[in-house]
Amino acid sequence: MRPTRQLWGVGILAAVLAGLAAVFARPLLLGATVLIGAWLLTRQYLFVTTVRKAKASLTATQALDTSATRVDDATPVTLNVSLERPRSLSLSLEAGIPPAGVVADPLVVSLAPNETTAQQTTTVSWPVAGRHQFEQATLTATDGLFETTVPVGSTPGITVEPRSPRSVYIGKGGDRRAITRGEHEAERFGSGTDPAEIREYVPGDTADKIDWKATARLNALHVREFEADTDRPTMLIVDHRAALSEGPPAESKLAYLREAALATVSRARQLGDPIGLLSIGDAGLTSRFDPATGPGQYVSIRRQLLDLEPTNANERSGSTDDSTGPVTIEETATSSLIAAGRRPNHASLDTTASPGATPADTDRSDAFVRTLEPFYANQQYQTRFESDPLLGAVRTAAATYHDRVWTIICTDDSDPNALYEAVRYSRSKNNDVLVLLTPSVLFRPSGVADVERAYNQYQSFEEFRQKLDRLEGVTALEVAPEERLSTLLAVGHERTQRQGVRQ
Amino acid sequence: MTDGESATGGRVESLLLNRGQADSRRLTGVAALAFVAMFGLAAGPLGVAAGITTALVWVAVGTPYAIAVGHVLIVVLYPAGIDPVSIVIVELGFLVLLLTAAVRASTPGRVVGWTIGAAAGLGGVAWFGVRSQSLWLAAALTTGGLALASYGVYRYELVTLGLVDDSKSTHDTTENL
Numbered sequence: 001m002r003p004t005r006q007l008w009g010v011g012i013l014a015a016v017l018a019g020l021a022a023v024f025a026r027p028l029l030l031g032a033t034v035l036i037g038a039w040l041l042t043r044q045y046l047f048v049t050t051v052r053k054a055k056a057s058l059t060a061t062q063a064l065d066t067s068a069t070r071v072d073d074a075t076p077v078t079l080n081v082s083l084e085r086p087r088s089l090s091l092s093l094e095a096g097i098p099p100a101g102v103v104a105d106p107l108v109v110s111l112a113p114n115e116t117t118a119q120q121t122t123t124v125s126w127p128v129a130g131r132h133q134f135e136q137a138t139l140t141a142t143d144g145l146f147e148t149t150v151p152v153g154s155t156p157g158i159t160v161e162p163r164s165p166r167s168v169y170i171g172k173g174g175d176r177r178a179i180t181r182g183e184h185e186a187e188r189f190g191s192g193t194d195p196a197e198i199r200e201y202v203p204g205d206t207a208d209k210i211d212w213k214a215t216a217r218l219n220a221l222h223v224r225e226f227e228a229d230t231d232r233p234t235m236l237i238v239d240h241r242a243a244l245s246e247g248p249p250a251e252s253k254l255a256y257l258r259e260a261a262l263a264t265v266s267r268a269r270q271l272g273d274p275i276g277l278l279s280i281g282d283a284g285l286t287s288r289f290d291p292a293t294g295p296g297q298y299v300s301i302r303r304q305l306l307d308l309e310p311t312n313a314n315e316r317s318g319s320t321d322d323s324t325g326p327v328t329i330e331e332t333a334t335s336s337l338i339a340a341g342r343r344p345n346h347a348s349l350d351t352t353a354s355p356g357a358t359p360a361d362t363d364r365s366d367a368f369v370r371t372l373e374p375f376y377a378n379q380q381y382q383t384r385f386e387s388d389p390l391l392g393a394v395r396t397a398a399a400t401y402h403d404r405v406w407t408i409i410c411t412d413d414s415d416p417n418a419l420y421e422a423v424r425y426s427r428s429k430n431n432d433v434l435v436l437l438t439p440s441v442l443f444r445p446s447g448v449a450d451v452e453r454a455y456n457q458y459q460s461f462e463e464f465r466q467k468l469d470r471l472e473g474v475t476a477l478e479v480a481p482e483e484r485l486s487t488l489l490a491v492g493h494e495r496t497q498r499q500g501v502r503q
Numbered sequence: 504m505t506d507g508e509s510a511t512g513g514r515v516e517s518l519l520l521n522r523g524q525a526d527s528r529r530l531t532g533v534a535a536l537a538f539v540a541m542f543g544l545a546a547g548p549l550g551v552a553a554g555i556t557t558a559l560v561w562v563a564v565g566t567p568y569a570i571a572v573g574h575v576l577i578v579v580l581y582p583a584g585i586d587p588v589s590i591v592i593v594e595l596g597f598l599v600l601l602l603t604a605a606v607r608a609s610t611p612g613r614v615v616g617w618t619i620g621a622a623a624g625l626g627g628v629a630w631f632g633v634r635s636q637s638l639w640l641a642a643a644l645t646t647g648g649l650a651l652a653s654y655g656v657y658r659y660e661l662v663t664l665g666l667v668d669d670s671k672s673t674h675d676t677t678e679n680l
Contacts (some may be wrong), residue, residue, distance in 0.1 A: 001657050013567055032574035
């Protein structure tokens with residue numbers, strides 16, 4: 001409870017009168033202090049009892065249209081207040097929007113004396129992911145002399161999910177396929193933990209291999225064999241060139257491929273398989289992890305995948321390296337992997353929209369750019385390639401790891417010839433190859449508005465994918481947003497039906 | 504100007520005691536007449552003038568300022584003092600002003616009870632101070648008593664509105680156990 005300015009005046013008046021009574025020795029003035037004090041105490045008590053009744057009869061709700069949203073989305077929040085019966089108090093209610101919610105103006109509703117209902121709606125945007133709990137709405141009541149603030153109502157929560165691909169489709173022509181492999185047959189015995197068979201003891205078997213229960217049961221020495229633990233080395237080659245930035249914010253081709261790659265890493269970790277990573281920028285390799293096991297390896301690869309951002313298309317044209325084929329010389333040439341420090345989802349950096357732009361062309365007057373630029377300026381290409389970076393990466397993988405390796409290439413269909421060559425080269429080294437392809441048509445800014453035209457482009461993509469898939473030892477799968485793909489496939493289905501009717 | 508000031512037309516009064524404007528004006532007039540009459544009865548023609556001035560202040564500014572102005576006028580007009588019976592009549596006149604607002608409350612009886620009780624309590628403290636001690640001490644006791652009573656109502660508000668956070672004390676007690 002806080003006194004208003006009016007009440008302070010009254011309190012000071014009472015004190016001054018008491019002082020005058022003492023100074024002038026006139027007890028009558030003390031009577032004025034007594035009566036003013038009685039007036040003040042009565043109003044104070046009346047205010048407290050009225051606020052208590054108002055609070056008991058008040059219903060305040062902070063209503064959210066949805067309990068879950070995505071980062072930077074705006075959600076309407078409605079603040080509703082109602083009283084069972086009118087009160088003479090002046091009431092105002094402020095919503096308890098969490099600190100993570102951003103509103104242009106505070107959400108406040110006011111109830112003038114004798115009003116019983118009020119409602120106000122505003123939109124709140126959520127720049128921070130996580131679970132955000134509303135605080136109780138704050139009721140401020142005043143009668144002109146006193147003012148008090150009381151928390152009232154419920155505390156709804158909202159879950160803000162980070163922007164990422166909503167529904168990742170991985171498959172062939174509309175049929176979902178698994179990209180990760182399960183446990184694999186070792187086809188030989190060794191020091192594993194899975195029992196394989198029981199056989200008769202032969203000289204040379206160690207005593208600890210003897211299965212005593214089987215020996216007792218069969219009345220002859222028997223040993224138990226176990227399946228040997230095997231590894232399937234996997235090499236992830238993830239393309240994060242400028243073309244991979246195509247798509248809506250946080251739902252680019254790279255974002256979808258990243259989800260697939262992360263799933264592969266997760267599965268390799270479960271099975272304890274060695275896994276490596278080569279990430280390809282426009283001018284060469286940006287990171288390189290040779291296949292290995294161990295928690296550190298999986299965490300490092302996962303972190304690297306999460307850090308990948310599309311590189312600048314101009315890096316390649318700016319390269320002065322005149323070597324041919326894969327280059328293994330470590331270079332220290334700096335590269336602004338993220339042009340001018342901006343993440344590609346921001347409007348100011350769109351390498352696909354302005355492929356001719358150089359880092360120098362970016363808006364250096366932006367304080368944000370100037371602040372971040374030095375941090376990104378030191379990022380380096382591990383290896384630069386004169387030829388196609390994808391082919392260079394595949395050659396690097398083959399050169400550094402001589403065993404048979406499961407090669408997973410995550411890229412798009414923007415350069416089918418180079419991709420085809422890279423896949424064939426990998427196959428020539430007797431590697432199994434999985435190609436995860438994103439169809440560019442599904443990531444265009446215009447979406448699939450012109451569905452007929454988009455479907456034709458998708459058909460071209462599908463033909464290329466099938467061409468890759470037909471290669472021996474090669475599996476080619478498409479990675480795409482499920483909703484857009486379903487839309488296209490529905491068009492194809494209708495077209496097929498129409499053609500069937502004509503015939 | 505706060506909402507309260509605009510709603511009460513500049514008078515220092517609670518919104519809770521500002522209902523029924525038409526009835527309020529009539530009642531104010533009757534109370535002002537009664538007050539002037541009591542002032543006149545206690546202090547003669549000068550008292551009538553003082554009563555009218557006080558009533559005008561009451562209508563324009565509010566009860567606390569009317570009480571202050573009325574008492575100061577009595578002291579100024581009668582520097583030698585007035586007899587105790589007249590004092591009682593004057594104070595009853597002020598009590599009429601105090602209780603007029605109570606009629607506008609949703610629970611008039613409770614407001615009247617609180618007003619009389621508070622006046623009696625503070626008056627008792629003041630009377631005790633004047634009778635047994637010095638006037639300075641009486642003034643201090645009265646203002647101190649008023650502040651203490653106001654703080655008591657404030658603490659009552661915290662409890663009745665559930666604004667007291669007793670989790671810390673509960674936690675401490677549990678730890679001590």
